[in-house]
């Protein structure tokens with residue numbers, strides 16, 4: 001080829017890449033993406049339940065063909081559905097192109113996002129500024145407040161770290177090994193309500209079982225308590241663990257949030273990707289549990305005397321409860337349940353109740369196929385609130401501080417894919433308002449009302465902890 005021809009060809013290809021592909025890429029592909037992928041990978045492809053599809057950092061989808069094949073086959077055990085049966089091969093191809101286009105646009109979007117950090121957010125009844133408390137984290141999942149003002153942060157990979165004045169300490173040595181797999185890992189840290197007297201710190205994590213399943217690990221929620229001396233984890237006691245026969249290899253739906261109340265520890269375990277097991281009271285997954293805070297099982301638990309029942313069960317039919325907190329006035333336990341597509345729920349948790357998953361739900365499968373047409377059934381509880389589309393609800397917290405008087409006792413719920421913070425007003429056990437007070441800062445993994453009266457958010461992407469401070 002002569003040089004001129006070469007140049008002309010290059011120009012032609014470049015022009016095609018910049019403009020021509022829009023004919024295939026946007027419109028149809030955008031709709032397909034919004035319909036099938038955005039619920040997990042985020043509207044801007046920035047990630048949510050699934051990883052980010054921007055940033056050109058691929059684990060599986062190394063090239064165009066590799067990506068198309070991966071999308072068709074999926075990796076169901078890790079939470080990526082296969083779309084080969086629901087989306088035609090040409091449409092999958094245009095999705096791949098769309099993803100590549102969005103990679104190019106992502107950089108500009110990053111800059112736009114950063115700007116909202118410094119602004120004042122005016123909402124219905126309070127105005128606030130968002131201040132970064134500590135950054136440089138690796139997928140933080142939970143935060144606890146030490147009496148001396150330090151934060152204690154759990155990172156999904158297994159590290160537990162103190163932070164003070166924006167500085168992050170080295171990980172606490174000797175914490176338990178966790179099964180950091182998909183959504184599993186170190187998921188919860190909390191101080192015992194009498195921490196000042198007894199020094200107990202509780203950790204919830206995905207335990208790696210001894211047995212292997214086809215060469216993969218397998219895991220489920222385990223709870224230990226221990227103390228920290230000289231940045232070392234000591235005096236560990238096992239509070240809750242599940243026999244190996246109930247472990248499974250899926251990388252999804254671990255739940256694992258705590259509430260302490262009146263000497264009890266309530267906690268959640270997701271359905272572990274085995275949805276029908278949520279209805280089976282002989283199994284621990286898909287449930288809220290109640291034990292004493294030393295690990296003993298209360299004899300007045302609802303299924304304690306049922307043959308073969310898992311005795312710590314408090315409620316069942318729960319999909320993936322990633323938020324749990326006590327109402328500061330009524331003392332009731334409220335739960336956020338990460339639902340299927342279009343089925344996120346807020347529930348009021350009551351002894352022995354069946355919350356219906358997967359027999360009833362407002363959602364459908366992520367690949368667009370139905371789960372059921374039933375939203376109600378006798379003997380199954382309705383959610384207090386459900387979101388269509390889903391916000392990918394995660395951590396929740398009742399605000400009980402003094403810095404935002406007009407938010408007192410409101411329930412705050414974080415969204416992952418939606419990157420939203422919702423303020424829910426509750427009157428007589430009904431949600432009378434759902435206000436989005438913040439959007440677009442990052443995926444909101446957890447919300448925590450600090451002892452200093454500020455409202456703290458655990459963000460993923462950027463992996464940092466921020467707090468809302470009032471502006472008068």
Ligand code: HEC
Pocket residue numbers: 033036037038039040041049050051053057058059060061062067070071075078079080081083095366367
């Ligand atoms: C139910 C949630 C969910 C939905 C819906 C979903 N994905 Fe995924 N996706 C995931 C998860 C989780 C992973 C990571 C899986 C793993 O670790 O093996 C993933 C991985 C991927 C990857 C590989 C990324 C890499 O690093 O190589 C691509 C590409 C991808 N998804 C594209 C899509 C497309 C396109 C759609 C829509 C047609 C889609 N996904 C819908 C959850 C989802």
